Amino acid sequence: MIRVPVLPTVVVAAAVVTMIGLGFWQLDRAGQKERLLASYAASQGLPEIAFPTAPLGGEPPLFRRAKGQCLQVTGWRQVAGQNARREVGYAFLADCRTGAEGPGMVVDAGWSANPQSKPQWTGGPVEGVVAPDKAARMRLVSASGLGGLVASAPPSPEMIPNNHRSYAVQWFAFAAIALIIYGLALAKRAKEAAN
Incomplete structure (x- = not known):
């Protein structure tokens, strides 16, 4: 035993x-x-909203169509990105001032294969789709390229594994x-x- x-x-x-x-x-x-x-997929069919510039409680309205106003670009950063043809390159993210209220917003102004591209966009109205952002929680991906950039690939819930x-x-x-x-x-x- x-x-x-x-x-x-x-x-x-x-x-x-x-x-x-x-x-x-x-x-x-x-x-x-x-x-x-499933809730993200359903939000794609909802009416367009104003991009939230005030802090949100709970989940942000990801993958929903939105519009916002960038009064002034206060800085740029680059992240790996793709255009609508799924070509790999760089997405140029603009930190925007939206007024005295809230923390502002981040706009994905567009895509370029060249990391040295200098977007010529200084602000203005933006229409697009709300996407996740590691630094700012969410960003507005412009439906059209801004400042000489090509539009970034539109965000989709399928990008979340x-x-x-x-x-x-x-x-x-x-x-x-x-x-x-x-x-x-x-x-x-x-x-x-x-x-």
Whole structure:
């Protein structure tokens, strides 16, 4: 009769329970992400809104058509981007002053293959689609290129991945592998004890 070591068994059991729990958590996240993506897809058909310049509570109105007014461009930054033909290059983002209220807005003025391009846009009315932005939470992607740039690819909910189901499978696989390895270690221990 093999004596099962208590501490390693407790550690492996705790790790397996944690991994299974993380797998179920990822499945729950997958459902949440599917609902969020469905709401983004539905927002594409809603009427145009004014781009929100005041801080928002909750989720921003991503992928909704919007219009805004950039009173003055206060700075530029570049990010990796694509044009409507899916050519890779640089999207030029303008930080805009919108008045005394709120934090202003970020406008994706357009795309260029040349990172040295100097957009000639200094501000004005913008119509486009609200997209996520890592620095400012959201930006307005102009429907037409501004300041001599080509229009950037219009944002779409399809650009947001939903990998949570594959992550869940990975966690469940890790748990199974841990059990198999521990079972093999116990079998080896039993064989050595029998000899």
